[in-house]
Amino acid sequence: MPIDIKMPALSPTMEQGTLAKWLVKEGDTVSAGDILAEIETDKATMEFEAVDEGTILSIAIPEGSEDVKVGTVIATLGEEGEEAAAPAPKAKEKPAPKETKAEAQSEPAPAPTPAPASKAAAAPAQKGDRIVASPLARRIAEQKGVDLAAVKGSGPNGRIVKADVEATRPGAPAAEAQAVSRPLTEAVPDFGIPFEDVKLSSMRKVIARRLTESKQQVPHIYLTVDVRLDALLKLRAELNDALTSRGVKLSVNDMLIKALGLALMQVPACNVSFAGDVMRQYKRADISVAVSIPGGLITPIVTDPSAKGLAQISAEIGDLAARAKDGKLQPHEYQGGTASLSNMGMMGIKQFEAVINPPQGMIMAIGAGEKRPWVLEDGQLGVATVMSVTGSFDHRAIDGADGAQLMTAFRELVEKPLGLLA
Incomplete structure (x- = not known):
């Protein structure tokens, strides 16, 4: 029977992480010890190894996904001899067979792209207030002064990658400037001073929490x-x-x-x-x-x-x-x-x-x-x-x-x- 591959706890204190990169794709055959993915914790980027052998039937969590809780099913592995063409459902809500078929028929055809057909076409990188970008892309954007909110990602699931940032000119028009200054939090009042809200990294969140606990409890x-x-x-x-x-x-x-x-x-x-x-x-x-x-x-x-x-x-x-x-x-x-x-x-x-x-x-x-x-x-x-x-x-x-x-x-x-x- 299929085996669920779950988000691992790569450290005793890890509660969630970012699935930075898949190193396998659906249909690949893996052996115990093969590297499946790169996972970003609050401290480092680490490789995640397979513990069983078989075929990758489905990938439930796309690369670039942030705040994936430990224990979440991220992929499904088939035992030896199972067909790779029968992946487990990947939607958040498990649909009935007829609904799945209808959805497939009503879904618009993707735009032509050199990527394999199994890969999603590039989508806007911003989901609500969250910008999906690789750590390298973020560093380059900061160095060049590029506003990631105005960059369209070409990576999986619309993730912004290095090439996207390097192809974007520094500086931003008025509309983009407004997007940058849009408050991401109401914790600090807007006093009319020009500002930019920068989302905390996983590392900075853990540092803030642990140091606060230390000064309050120790x-x-x-x-x-x-x-x-x-x-x-x-x-x-x-x-x-x-x-x-x-x-x-x-x-x-x-x-x-x-x-x-x-x-x-x-x-x-x-x-x-x-x-x-x-x-x-x-x-x-x-x-x-x-x-x-x-x-x-x-x-x-x-x-x-x-x-x-x-x-x-x-x-x-x-x-x-x-x-x-x-x-x-x-x-x-x-x-x-x-x-x-x-x-x-x-x-x-x-x-x-x-x-x-x-x-x-x-x-x-x-x-x-x-x-x-x-x-x-x-x-x-x-x-x-x-x-x-x-x-x-x-x-x-x-x-x-x-x-x-x-x-x-x-x-x-x-x-x-x-x-x-x-």
Whole structure:
């Protein structure tokens, strides 16, 4: 009997996704492990594999469809020996056989098109207030200043693709300008100021929801220390000189990730998650590293940095960050972690307080290193390179004294960095 292929949950928190692209068509024969489609989640674009073999009898959800709920039937697979010519009904409401025939007879013939007859002809890309366009088309439109509301899509189901945007001239006539400024929400009153409502991406919606929940439900406590960087910068320069022949170049961030991992192992009371009636105590410190990508933020995970060398950490975070920006991370590479590190010092931010990413119990915010007056070891006033570091702690799980102990351990590891090599 036919097998329903359903929208998969590609991560523990996924509730819906965008069926970006079908890699098979009706009538194709597939085997277990074959790639069926590309699915966009809130964090990445992922490939969806077949788990059974057979023939694709029908495709119920066309590519380009957004907000497809997990568990929705997206296609039907026939068992070996079944006829591919008997696809399951694809309409939202299951019609009677006579109605289906009537609909087929009354349906106007499609305009001539070089696409196969089974593909729908191009349709307007706008459905109500929703514009169906590929992520690449959206990026190109933003760069060129093209209004997607005025572009006719040539892709499946009228989806706007790269070629459609590239063929459209930048700028918009008055009618198009009115379409752009049409309010998509009544949440913000119109005060007569020129505006454009931009629909939130799936990633931005999840970020907004999770950060709101974090600030509303997690009592944050903030602890800040000033950390002298001179010894760490000197050691980094010496290590990079020694590692040049191996093509390795350590960053300050690589060393701070290692320091946080070691500090959490030294102060296990901070390597926890609050879980209602229980406290989850982790036996390993996995560090989520905040990486800014187009449309939002993602936190790839460096697993157990306390047990890894600095060169290995550097290679891993470089690979993770590159694939994060390309949307190629697997769920286990960005979901989980026991604590987070967010470094905005490279952007010149002196100090900030980061929002905890539940169920983690803490996040460390790294500020910029800068020359400051400093009382040196001999008691004399001098100049040192100093950065401000702020830890945000879930006060339900972590007491202030334990948080202070972690911040002290982190500072000592940075100021006496040979401990990072032990």
